[in-house]
Amino acid sequence: MLSLILIVLAAFFFTGIIIRTKSMASGRKGPGILQPIKDVVRLFRKGAVYSETTSFIFQIAPTIYFSSIVMAMLVIPFGQSKGVISFNGDFIFFAYVLALGKFFSIIAALDTGSSFQGMGASREALFSMFAEPAFFILMGSLALLTGHTSFYEIFTELHLGSYVSYAIALLAAFVLVMLAMIENSRMPIDDPKTHLELTMIHEVMVLDHSGFDLGLILTAGYLKFAIYGALVVNLFTGVVAYEYAIPLFFFIQFLMAVSVGLIESFIARFRMSHNAQFIVVLTSVSLLIFFGVLLISGKFL
Amino acid sequence: MIPVIAFIAIQLAGIFLVPLMKVRWKGPVVLSVVLLNAMLSGYYAVLSLAGESFAVTLPGSWVTGPVTLQLDALSGWFLLTINAVFVTGGFYGMFYMKAYREQTNNLSLHGAVFILLHAALLSLCVVQNSIVFLVLWETMTLSAFLAVIFEHEKAATIRAGINYVIQSHVSIVFLMLGFIWVANKTGSYDFSAIRSYTATHDGVHSLALFLCFFIGFAIKAGFVPFHTWLPHAHPAAPSHISGIMSGVIIKIGIFGILRMLLLIQTDYSAVGFVILVFSVISGVYGVMLAIMQHNLKKLLAYHSIENIGIIGMGIGIGCIGLGSGSYLLAVLGFSGALLHTLNHALFKSLLFYTAGNVYQATHTLNVEQMGGLLKKMPQTAALFLVAAIAICGIPPFNGFVSEFLIYSGMYEGMQDAQLVSLVTIVFSVLGLATIGGLALLCFTKAFGVVFLGTPRHELRQPVHETSLGQLLPLYFIAGFIVLIGVFPQLFLSFLNRPVSLFTGALHAGISPLQGNVSGVMQSVSWAAWGFILLTAVLWWLRKRTVRNRKAAASPTWGCGYVAPTSKLQYTAGSFVRSYSKLFKPILTVKKEEEVGGVFPPEAHYESHPYDKAEKWLVDKPVKAFKRFMGCFLFLQNGKLQVYILYGILFIISIICIPMLYERLVAFIEFLKQL
Incomplete structure (x- = not known):
């Protein structure tokens, strides 16, 4: 339950911090930290325009997308407190319920009959396909390391002791951050601020949504970032007492937001054809983590 | 004894009655015979799942020796699956076949063969005598062949049918080899001889015997590389037959493998590894080729191969559990495999039936010529969507439950596995995760291109939604898909006895799925309900907030271009283009005449995906053989x-x-x- 509150709180500021960092890096003052939330609130008050080509799929997709993200958020624990839903293998549920949201956002994009949106949908489907194995192998390695199969038990049992385990935790954090980038369509996979539809992934998929639906999609995006941030935090705060863990949570979320902002300010987006290779590298890194775990648990004989 | 006679009498009466009936009565007669048979066998199947197994020994003849019929929990589970698919398939087929009303003789044959196919499949699950088993196997193969070639005036259909018959007979050769081996050594055709023979001989013999049976059954089940008949036969058959083939006929191969696992006493770890390797390859290869298909039914056929792979992974994990003495692993593996057998039978038959509706409305199976069907056939589209989400293994539907069980098995199995099995399991996890992602790509493509957007092709006739009668069985299946998804613990309790047949040796309990597993399933069920509730509440909120607002309609944003035509839409080919470029080394695409030049003249472009396994295992050897015979x-x-x-x-x-x-x-x- 605690994790739920923390994630929602972090989501309030996360995107604002990214935008602020980018503004400052380019020498501007930039909008306030809460501007993204204000945008969403404004969108919730607006009417909508629907394309004549679309059907009911286009209308229900944002709702389902949003609720899939909320369901995913419910399984995330924080330190000693469980998530709202917690059971053995809940990370499988986590990944697949996110896939449900993705399924609907893809078919909603195809529903508009636009070639741009189709292109974005095709890329989204392909890249998330490549990202899936990395997450499952990462969680498998952590499950092997701790002997448990639920988020809560894995994170509370994750004792960082030897140098190898620090290396593993860092690599795991790297994989999770990169997965967050892919899932949120951020740099270096996708550039949210590009203004050419041909080079977009996520932005072009939601091109036709408006009003309340767009508000839902944007809110879901903010939550998604905070969810992955919370996962990264959990790698390090399993047994830390709350008075340190909660500030640490916000510190790491802040750090992540700032680094996303910096990355987007100073690095160019990958060429679209290189993205797939990059994502496959993530799977190899998670295999590396797996072999590291084998090394620690002494099964490498 | 009496039920057996009643069973035979009902189907004989049905087969003789169908040709005598008027055309409009043929369908109802076939359906009622199937229903009667289903009720009779279903009654005993339910009893067997509740713990009463039956065994009758018939005197048989001097050829076969005494014939034992035994209905245990495993048979019971498969009997119920077969009945569910046949009853809905028969009901759907009754309406589907109305389009062919003039072909009276053809319909009579089809009806009779349908009854025979059902009876053969049911009997295969209970017979315990190898000669009778082989005769029934042949009956099933031939009746399925006759059912497939209903539209025999088309050359492609006949070719697919003959391909199927030939490959099925290769399967029979392997099965015969196995049975003759045992009969030769023990002098008995009874299945119990297999158990006693393998128990008294060393591991290598039993392993070889198992492999013999495995190849035989794997051809039927469609494991890669024995799958090449499947993508040809399924699209050629009428849609209800495709649904039945994919739903249960290939599952009888899975049943055979499971039955042999119960009979053959061997090194289960080795068997588990063999099955796991074949399954991971089948799963990944199946879905990789499925993405490339532009024929809707062929796409679904390749997905059957993928799902057989997933079922096989469950069986493999279960066997490794048996071999290493890990009770939980065995329970999770086998229950996942058995549940996925039922789940796949449900969603795949639903997909084929909806594909049948689409075919009858558009008279084409080429997805590139469809589009925008959702507005014309909203109910078919919604049913297809339910099945598509289920087959991707996404909650809250049934596919997620069985894949969750198999995943859990793999993660449990990691805990106390050693290096070799650990690496195998990790690559299986990799395989299963990749399958999940690829299936998502494939079904967003299929649903998006067929039902969404605007029509890509001018059809010769207006498209209508199918009649309610034809949709009724589809709703029934969809209901089951949702039910298993939101109440998994209920269906898992039926699996207690079939699973304990396998795991009984490790732990003598009759309810392996109580306690831990059941508790997790309870949570999965809560999570599914939570999701549904949350979505409903959100939807209601959205409805309330936007109630008084203006919702304008305008064309899709075309980046400033104001005259978009339906030809500008993304096609199925373009949707998977980046994928096919990435996997070029594994996939073969035959291309015809590229478009070229700066100002290209009139040209055409066609691409056909080509199965590499088929190329090297079937087409090339056949070509070489033909050349030799040409001498x-x-x-x-x-x-x-x-x-x-x-x-x-x-x-x-x-x-x-x-x-x-x-x-x-x-x-x-x-x-x-x-």
Whole structure:
């Protein structure tokens, strides 16, 4: 339950911090930290325009997308407190319920009959396909390391002791951050601020949504970032007492937001054809983590 | 004894009655015979799942020896699956076949064959005698063949049918080899002889015997590389037959493998590894090729191969659990495999039936010519969507439950596995995760291109939604898909006895799925309900907030271009283009005439995905064989005199060869005496 509150709180500021960092890096003052939330609130008050080509799929997709993200958020624990839903293998549920949201956002994009949106949908489907194995192998390695199969038990049992385990935790954090980038369509996979539809992934998929639906999609995006941030935090705060863990949570979320902002300010987006290779590298890194775990648990004989 | 006679009597009566009926009564008669048979066998199947197994020994004949019929929990589970698919398939087929009302004789044959197919499949699950089993297997194969070639005036259909018959007979050869091996060593055709033979002989013999049966059954089940008949036969058949083939006929191969696992006493770890490797390859390869298909039914057929792979992964994990003595692993593996068998039967038959609706409305299976069907056929589209989400293994539907069980098995299995099995399991996890992602790509493509957007092709006739009667069985299946998704613990409790047949040796309990697993399933169920509730509340909120607002309609944003046509839409080919470029080394695409030049003249472009396994395992060897046989073509020169000469030569040689042989023997004897 605690994790739920923390994630929602972090989501309030996360995107604002990214935008602020980018503004400052380019020498501007930039909008306030809460501007993204204000945008969403404004969108919730607006009417909508629907394309004549679309059907009911286009209308229900944002709702389902949003609720899939909320369901995913419910399984995330924080330190000693469980998530709202917690059971053995809940990370499988986590990944697949996110896939449900993705399924609907893809078919909603195809529903508009636009070639741009189709292109974005095709890329989204392909890249998330490549990202899936990395997450499952990462969680498998952590499950092997701790002997448990639920988020809560894995994170509370994750004792960082030897140098190898620090290396593993860092690599795991790297994989999770990169997965967050892919899932949120951020740099270096996708550039949210590009203004050419041909080079977009996520932005072009939601091109036709408006009003309340767009508000839902944007809110879901903010939550998604905070969810992955919370996962990264959990790698390090399993047994830390709350008075340190909660500030640490916000510190790491802040750090992540700032680094996303910096990355987007100073690095160019990958060429679209290189993205797939990059994502496959993530799977190899998670295999590396797996072999590291084998090394620690002494099964490498 | 009496149920057996009743069963045979019902189906014989049905088969003789169907040709005598008027056309409009044929369908109802077939359906009622199938229903009667289903109720009869279903009653005993339910009893067997509740713990009463039945065994009857019939006297048999001097050829077969006594024939034992045994209905245990495993048979019961498969009987119920078969009945569910056949009853809905029969109901759907009754309406589907109305389009062919004029072909009276063809319909009679089809109806009779449908009953026979159902009866053969049901009997295969209970017979415990190898000769009778083989006869029934052949009955099933041939009746399925006749059902597939309903539209036999099309050359492609006949070719697919004959391909199926030939490959099925390769399967029978392997099965026969296995049965003859056992019968030769023990002198008994009873299945119990397999158990006693393998229990008394060392591991290598049993393993070889198992592999023999495995290949035989794997051809039927469609494991890669034995799958090449499947993508041809499924699209050729009428849609209800495709649904049944994919739903249960290939599952009888899975049943055979599971039955043999119960009978053959061998090193289960080794068997588990073999099955796991085949399954991971089947799963990944199946879905990789499925993405490339532009024929809707062929796409679904390749997905059957993928799902057989997932079922096989469950069986493999279960066997590794048996081999390593890990109770939980075995329970999770086998329950996942058995549940996925039912789940796949449900969603795949639903997908084929909806594909049938689409085919009847558009008269094409090429997805590139469809589009925008959702507005014309909203109910079919919604049903397809439910099945598509289920087959991707996404909650809150049933596919997620069984894949969750298999995943849990793999993660449990990691805990106390050693290096080799650990690496195998990790690659299986990799495989299963990749399958999940690829399936998502494939079904967003299929649903998006067929039902969404605007029509890509001018169809010759207006498209209508199918009649309610034809949709009724589809709703029934969809209901089950949702039900298993939101109440998994209920369906898992039926699996207690089938699973304990396998795991009984490790832990003598009759309810392996109580306690831990059941608790997790309870949570999965809560999570599914939570999701549904949350979505409903959100939807209601959205409805309330936007109630008084204006919702305008305008064309899709075309980046400033204001005259978009339906040809500008993304096609199925373009949707998977980046994927097919990435996986070029594994996939083969035959292309015809590329479009070229700066100002290209009129040109056409076609691409056909080509299965590499088929190329190397079927087409190339057949070509080489044909070339070799071509050397003897001069013998067949069409002259009657020469053919008579061949006959005379044949008779003479038959008479002379033994005589010559005797002379030769005498001569050698003579030489020896020298």
